[in-house]
Amino acid sequence: MNALISADLPALFAALVAFCVVVYVLADGFDLGVGILFLLAPRDADRDLMMASIEPVWDGNETWLVMGGTLLLATFPAGYYVLLPAFYLPVMTMLLALIFRGVAFGFRLQTRRLRWVWDLAFAAGSMVATLCQGFILGGLVGGVTVRDGMFAGGPFDAFGWLGLACGLGLLGGYALLGAGWLIWKTGGPTQVFAREVAHAALLLTGAMMVVVSAWSAIAVPEVAARWFAWPGIAWLSPVPLLAAAVMATLWRRIWTGGDAGTFVLALALFLLGFVGLVVSLWPYVVPRHITLWQGAADPQTLAFAGVGLLLIVPIVLAYQAHAYWVFRGKTRLTLG
Amino acid sequence: MDAVVLARLQFAFTIGFHILWPTLTIGLASFVALLSGLWWRTGRPVYRDLMRFWLKIFALTFGVGVVTGVVMSYEIGTNWAGFSRSVSNVLGPLFMYEALTAFFLEAGFIGILLFGEGRVGKAMHFVAACLVAGGTLLSTTWILAANSWMQTPAGAVADAAGIYHAVDWWDVVINPSFPYRLAHMVCASFITSAFVVASVSAFHLRRSRNIEASRTAFSLAMWMVLVLTPTQIVLGDLHGRNTLAHQPTKLAAMEGLWDTTRGAPMTLLAWPDMSAERNRFAIEVPHVASLYLTHSWNGEVQGLKAVPPADRPDVPVVFFAFRIMVGIGLVLLATAITGAILRARGRLYDTRWFLRVVMATAPLGYVAVLAGWTTTEAGRQPWVVYGALRTADAVAPVAAGAVASTLLVFIAAYAVLLVAFLWFARRIVIAGPAGGETPMPSALRPGPDRGAPTLAGAAPALPARPAPAPGE
Numbered sequence: 001m002n003a004l005i006s007a008d009l010p011a012l013f014a015a016l017v018a019f020c021v022v023v024y025v026l027a028d029g030f031d032l033g034v035g036i037l038f039l040l041a042p043r044d045a046d047r048d049l050m051m052a053s054i055e056p057v058w059d060g061n062e063t064w065l066v067m068g069g070t071l072l073l074a075t076f077p078a079g080y081y082v083l084l085p086a087f088y089l090p091v092m093t094m095l096l097a098l099i100f101r102g103v104a105f106g107f108r109l110q111t112r113r114l115r116w117v118w119d120l121a122f123a124a125g126s127m128v129a130t131l132c133q134g135f136i137l138g139g140l141v142g143g144v145t146v147r148d149g150m151f152a153g154g155p156f157d158a159f160g161w162l163g164l165a166c167g168l169g170l171l172g173g174y175a176l177l178g179a180g181w182l183i184w185k186t187g188g189p190t191q192v193f194a195r196e197v198a199h200a201a202l203l204l205t206g207a208m209m210v211v212v213s214a215w216s217a218i219a220v221p222e223v224a225a226r227w228f229a230w231p232g233i234a235w236l237s238p239v240p241l242l243a244a245a246v247m248a249t250l251w252r253r254i255w256t257g258g259d260a261g262t263f264v265l266a267l268a269l270f271l272l273g274f275v276g277l278v279v280s281l282w283p284y285v286v287p288r289h290i291t292l293w294q295g296a297a298d299p300q301t302l303a304f305a306g307v308g309l310l311l312i313v314p315i316v317l318a319y320q321a322h323a324y325w326v327f328r329g330k331t332r333l334t335l336g
Numbered sequence: 337m338d339a340v341v342l343a344r345l346q347f348a349f350t351i352g353f354h355i356l357w358p359t360l361t362i363g364l365a366s367f368v369a370l371l372s373g374l375w376w377r378t379g380r381p382v383y384r385d386l387m388r389f390w391l392k393i394f395a396l397t398f399g400v401g402v403v404t405g406v407v408m409s410y411e412i413g414t415n416w417a418g419f420s421r422s423v424s425n426v427l428g429p430l431f432m433y434e435a436l437t438a439f440f441l442e443a444g445f446i447g448i449l450l451f452g453e454g455r456v457g458k459a460m461h462f463v464a465a466c467l468v469a470g471g472t473l474l475s476t477t478w479i480l481a482a483n484s485w486m487q488t489p490a491g492a493v494a495d496a497a498g499i500y501h502a503v504d505w506w507d508v509v510i511n512p513s514f515p516y517r518l519a520h521m522v523c524a525s526f527i528t529s530a531f532v533v534a535s536v537s538a539f540h541l542r543r544s545r546n547i548e549a550s551r552t553a554f555s556l557a558m559w560m561v562l563v564l565t566p567t568q569i570v571l572g573d574l575h576g577r578n579t580l581a582h583q584p585t586k587l588a589a590m591e592g593l594w595d596t597t598r599g600a601p602m603t604l605l606a607w608p609d610m611s612a613e614r615n616r617f618a619i620e621v622p623h624v625a626s627l628y629l630t631h632s633w634n635g636e637v638q639g640l641k642a643v644p645p646a647d648r649p650d651v652p653v654v655f656f657a658f659r660i661m662v663g664i665g666l667v668l669l670a671t672a673i674t675g676a677i678l679r680a681r682g683r684l685y686d687t688r689w690f691l692r693v694v695m696a697t698a699p700l701g702y703v704a705v706l707a708g709w710t711t712t713e714a715g716r717q718p719w720v721v722y723g724a725l726r727t728a729d730a731v732a733p734v735a736a737g738a739v740a741s742t743l744l745v746f747i748a749a750y751a752v753l754l755v756a757f758l759w760f761a762r763r764i765v766i767a768g769p770a771g772g773e774t775p776m777p778s779a780l781r782p783g784p785d786r787g788a789p790t791l792a793g794a795a796p797a798l799p800a801r802p803a804p805a806p807g808e
Contacts, residue, residue: 056447059402063443066409067435073413073420074428081420084413085732091414092742095407096749102403103753106396110760150417155738298425298501305429312436319444326448326455 024064033178035126078295079285094132101125134167169208175201180263357401363529369465389769417732438475484514528701535698586715
């Protein structure tokens, strides 16, 4: 974190990439979460409402995935061309899952008899995409095989127990975000359903956060050293403690808190998890092989990209906020 | 098959499928913006009905375009790691700017465009439509700047390790073939979209349904193609001359020209034989290729033999793809001119054979776009960056089996997607631009809490359903 303060260019751009990843995870997280909960919802009316609540914004949310990928290519190409081949199968599977999930928005309302097909595509697509992101995350924490600056492992390297634990944790976490979103944006039985599933989602998230943290500390000595060596532990211990506090508050307030409370606390939990991840992975683009400074693009490339980012990202955030504002309030199903 | 062939097949298949959707959304976005503006300024219901109708098709198309496009942004890394290692300093920012300026713009206003009518004013709706249309054009601009740089690299130098470094961003973006390629592609998208609009309108006119709306759309589309098909031929000619100057080997493959020749003939049809280095069964018109390529009777055109066989593209693929594109261009030009003659004689809307012909043109633009894309991409081989980086050096260290299996899954998935899309689009098309209150592409509209009738939690059977379709 000290390097951020000294503000050298690669560290600054690492913060920007991290920002895009965070926005993606939080934004697409809740709409993937709605998909994860989709088939659990008791009635068709709930499903229609759940879909309608994310329909105007999911496309903007998913665009952050493209933004993150292209930003990585532009600013830390080493991360892009080493990690993407390393995660070939989970990335490809995720993209396929996102395809079926994405077209379900348009297609499911076009048919009544075969609506269940697109319901299934939407729910399964959301879950498979989430699991794949978990395997990618697990592969990142566990490390990939690199020789001569290129990926040198096999296609199934990313599929391990750590990745599965990350995937389950993300399933729970996204479901929690989705439930929080639904509690906020809907009312009536749909909101009650969201409250009902939120506890289970929280339980799964919490359990997997513990498993993944313990596993990575045991399996990767560098991660353990980062967290447990003095004086790091004094600085870093607030992260897990705060996460525990957020989880405890969430546990007690899901039924009694305000409409937006669950969503906001779930966002906070994700942010804390992300901080923990950054602590474990800093300062690598390809963990324990290529650092930010070794993997960064040319200074003139960073400058060319940076000008646009500084000028345009605030505008993008402004009109995305505007889109959310236009569709503010509880989602209702209205006759066209 | 080896990893290079598989990676090429996978990329060609996924991008070839993807390109179908932007081709329509680029044109339709502008058409919808025009209709939204006309509705705002004139208040004529026919524009509103048309706008809502084409918005439904646009929404369906846009959805598929977005999700298949996300695939492309990751395949550059998953399948082409050597490529991204070599050129990321140059092309990375271009792709990033596409996401930053174009995708976000589209995504930020597509919700308002599709679901905002009634929630925002007509003027704001028009603005949203213009911003989405502008987003599609910006996206085209960036992606074609990147593609053109791969065809005619400029403004960057390679170091000893083969890594490119940008020295002049202006030269990188405005590289020699970029303006021609951009104009050619945008024009192709508008023409393809206009023929789709004309074809759907002709279908309704033949069945004497939605007469006013269909006449309006048909008329607009036929004006559009009358202006754009000749324009496209001029643009194509300029683009060809640019290719002659910067990618002579590609041009030689397009023409099927083996020996460097003064007064080169135009080869109408032939079978280019790569091992014998000559054309079989050639039908030629003397001097004409020199005439349209160099604009001089005896201009010199470089042949394929000017480079070693290892540096030549697959000649038959390029040769035939080019002829398919040009042939379709001529058919579309003839259709546009016939339409203009019929219009002048007052018979545009009720010449039944012509309506049938126009209906048949709907897929032609797509075939031409795919053929044109094949010409330019296959013609660049064996280079991924023309003259600088070989395709074989660009692939990722990924197991061939992984690429083969995902390719098969993609083929199956995209087939399902295409069938579903055509099925649903057909249903929307048959329903037609009905007047009255059928506003949205989906019957469900997310809405704010403003006393709108609440159905959530009301009746178990939801009234807000799309109308049952004929097929069900």
